[in-house]
Amino acid sequence: MSTLTATAVAHPNIAFIKYWGNRDDALRIPSNGSISMNLESLATQTRVTFDSHLPEDIFDLNGTRQSGPALKRVVSHLNLIRGIRGTAIHAHILSENNFPTGSGIASSASAFAALTLAVTTALGLQVGEKDLTRIARRGSGSACRSIPAGFVEWNAGETDRDSFAFSIAAADFWDLTDCIAIVEAAQKKVSSTEGHSLAGTSPLQEARVQDAPRRLDMCRNAIQTRDFAALASILELDSTMMHAVMMTSTPPVFYWEPATLNIVKAVAAWRKSGIPAAASIDAGPNVHIICETRAAENVAQRLSSLPAVKEVLVSKAGGPTVLK
Numbered sequence: 001m002s003t004l005t006a007t008a009v010a011h012p013n014i015a016f017i018k019y020w021g022n023r024d025d026a027l028r029i030p031s032n033g034s035i036s037m038n039l040e041s042l043a044t045q046t047r048v049t050f051d052s053h054l055p056e057d058i059f060d061l062n063g064t065r066q067s068g069p070a071l072k073r074v075v076s077h078l079n080l081i082r083g084i085r086g087t088a089i090h091a092h093i094l095s096e097n098n099f100p101t102g103s104g105i106a107s108s109a110s111a112f113a114a115l116t117l118a119v120t121t122a123l124g125l126q127v128g129e130k131d132l133t134r135i136a137r138r139g140s141g142s143a144c145r146s147i148p149a150g151f152v153e154w155n156a157g158e159t160d161r162d163s164f165a166f167s168i169a170a171a172d173f174w175d176l177t178d179c180i181a182i183v184e185a186a187q188k189k190v191s192s193t194e195g196h197s198l199a200g201t202s203p204l205q206e207a208r209v210q211d212a213p214r215r216l217d218m219c220r221n222a223i224q225t226r227d228f229a230a231l232a233s234i235l236e237l238d239s240t241m242m243h244a245v246m247m248t249s250t251p252p253v254f255y256w257e258p259a260t261l262n263i264v265k266a267v268a269a270w271r272k273s274g275i276p277a278a279a280s281i282d283a284g285p286n287v288h289i290i291c292e293t294r295a296a297e298n299v300a301q302r303l304s305s306l307p308a309v310k311e312v313l314v315s316k317a318g319g320p321t322v323l324k
Contacts, residue, residue, distance in 0.1 A: 004089075005049040006121035010113035010146045010321035011038040012099070014178050014280060014288045016235040017219045018242040019141050019154065021199030021209070028141040029163045031199065032212035033156040035219045036145045037290075038171065039178055040318030044110035046095040048118040054090035061095050077115060077139040084135075085123040099313060100185040100286075108192065112139030113146035113321045121323060132321075133165040141196075149320040151223050153216070171317040174226045177296035179277075179289040180313040181303045183259040190253050192283045198249040205245045228292055232271060232278035235290060239280040246283075257285040259308030270302065 013036035021031040059066040059074045066074070078091055093115065097107055116136040120127045127135070129148060137144035137154075144164065145152045150171035157163030199205050215238050222230035246253040260281060267279040267289055277291040277299050291299045296314060303312045 003049055003051045004122045004124070005047065006118045007045065007047040007324040008114040008117035008121070008321055009043050009045045009324050010110040010117070010143075011040060011318040012042050012044070012107060012110040013038045013142065013145045013152065014290070015142065015145070015282065016223075016231065016280065016290070017212070017215050017238050018282070020196060020242045020245060020283075021205055022141070022196050023156070023158070025197060027160050027163070028137050029158065029160070030141055030154065030156045031205070031209045033216050034142075034145065034154045035151070035168070035216060035223070036142070036154075037151050037176065037178065038146060038149065038318035038320075039315040040171065041315035042097075042099040042110070042313065042318075044095060044097050044107065044114045045324065046093060046111070046114035046118050048091050048093050048115070048122050050087075050089045050091045050122055052089055054092060057090050058092040059095070060093065062097060073139070074115065077112060078119060080138055081116070081119045081123065081125070081135065085125055087123065091119070091122075100182065108140035109142040109146045112136050112143035115139065116143065116147070117321050117323065129320075130164050130166070134160065134163065137163060137165075140192075147321050150317050153220065167320075168220060169223055171319050174223060174317070175293040176317055177291055177293045177299075178313075178315050179291060179296060179299045179303055180315070181263050181287045181289065181306070181309045182311040182313065183257055183263070183287070183308050184285045185310065188255065188284050190255075190283075195246060195249075195253050195283055198251070198253060199245055201250040202245040202248040204241075204248050208241050208245055211241075228276045228278075231290070232276070235280050236268075236278050243281060255284050256281070257308075259306070260285045260287055262308065263287040263289075263303070263306065266302070266306065270299070275299065 133144035148167040
């Protein structure tokens, strides 16, 4: 056949225990394990069409033809999977996000999760979930966590074989909602990939990594026992630790905007008043407020009333990456 095609849909995820820094940059073997929740309402849909008549790979994102680093990164991932299949056929990739791209909402996670499933399927590869997470990891570390369903743990591992992700609880196991306060939708100036490479320059990174097993145990137990107070405590600590590393790297990386800190302080005050909500910030200025779903409407309204919040995205826990 001259053409082979498949379409996949994946969700970004919000990390409760963060991934920051690599043991191996080329293989994206992380310095520490992580735990996240997929976001049902946010999605990337990617259609891959391999065509023997194409002279080169083409990548369209949200209706815009891509070039430069964005195209190079996608082509590199295509080459990885083409190498597994033993083919050199070129592809046309059409990808769309229904949420802001490159602004700290894990768009690369859903992008490379969807791309991985679509490409392996189009090329006729029979790949199980564990190995899909390993392949997706090579494109974007956090993409491995978007492959399985619900609440997901990424085992850091030490090699390509033992660094993979798996579900620790189904999406409907715990009725949690992520209210995302958008303070800046534009693409961030320092990419996550660049930030990861700087992590080791921070004097705080070693302590953060050494303490990670304790935080992972606390987070995993909080999810499995549905203990929101415990989850709130550990996810806020972990988020702040990651940003402390970013801010003390050389050169320093400041993703926070003044509005970011204002939201974090507001959420802490809301929780003291009895609202089950906790703030977490990925590599960007926007703030994820994890809350029990019964409080989501209240939290979203409160966020919307803050002057610097441009939009509030609301999502419950989501399923795995799937074919469409």
